[in-house]
Amino acid sequence: MSAVEKFPDDVIVLLHNAQVTVSCVPIQMDNEQWQAAIFFVLPKDAACLSDGKLAGGPFAVEFDADLHEHEKGTLIEIGIDIATPIEKSRGTMLFITGHSSSHFDSIKLLSEQKDLSLFIGDEYCQILYRQRIPLSDVMRSGFKQLLDEAVGRDAIIRMTGHYDPDLVFADIVESLQLQ
Numbered sequence: 090m091s092a093v094e095k096f097p098d099d100v101i102v103l104l105h106n107a108q109v110t111v112s113c114v115p116i117q118m119d120n121e122q123w124q125a126a127i128f129f130v131l132p133k134d135a136a137c138l139s140d141g142k143l144a145g146g147p148f149a150v151e152f153d154a155d156l157h158e159h160e161k162g163t164l165i166e167i168g169i170d171i172a173t174p175i176e177k178s179r180g181t182m183l184f185i186t187g188h189s190s191s192h193f194d195s196i197k198l199l200s201e202q203k204d205l206s207l208f209i210g211d212e213y214c215q216i217l218y219r220q221r222i223p224l225s226d227v228m229r230s231g232f233k234q235l236l237d238e239a240v241g242r243d244a245i246i247r248m249t250g251h252y253d254p255d256l257v258f259a260d261i262v263e264s265l266q267l268q
Contacts, residue, residue, distance in 0.1 A: 096214040100128050104214070111169065111180030115194045118206070125198035126206040127169065129180055133212045137173035143209060143217040148172045150207065150222050156235055162187060162246055162257035163239040165196060166265075171209070178209075183262070186236060187243035188254035193236070199224065200233035 095101065097116065104112055110130040115123050137143060149172040157164040165184040170177045184192040199205065205222045246252045 094216045096128050096208060096210055096216065101214045104128065104130065111182055113167070113182050113184075113195045113199070114191055115198055116206075123194075123198065124202050124206065125195045126208065127182075128208045128210065128214075129169070129171065129178065130210050130212060130214060131173075131178060131217070135173070135178065136175040137178060138211075138217075141211060143173065145174050146218050147220045148218075150220075152228065154231060154235055156238055157257075157261045158242065159257045159260060160246075161251055161253040161260075163242045164257055164261050165192075165235050165239055166261075171207070173209075181265070183258065184239075185254045185258055186239045187247070187252065188258075193240075196232055196236045196239075200229050200236060202229075 096104075100112070100114060100116070103114065104110065110132070111127065113125050113127045116126045117123055131138060131143070133141075151170045151172075153168040153170075155166045157166060162185065165186065167182045167184070169180045169182070171179075184196055186193040186196060203224060205224055207220050207222055208216055209218045210216050243252060
């Protein structure tokens, strides 16, 4: 019997502790080079699952991004739509680059790497599907622009002594839930 392949333990802990089902984090691949990768957990009742399995692939993947400017800091929102069978699977990732080095590193890597690893898993973080998503020059440039704007803006807010990333995160999550 072959072993079931799962997300890396650190990623499982991160997803569990943050109570999220999608995240983009720096990981070290087989060639020992760091790169950003997306880990996406499908709910057990996802329309695209049949008997706990995900059919098809590769899947079309679309990204959208937004910069949220708060008086106490800046947050980058990146949405991902995966064209899974029956209905799209949608996830949103939030990054506060001035608060967490992994947030900064993830966006920086997205602005530099040629492609992105996507891991889709079940509720137990068992890998159901993986694919590489090419990142165009335009996409990388967009990620770099978001990172530069967030870092520059946060540097000015820090100088005023008003930087509060926890408040930024709480306020923006609340406003996103109201939409």
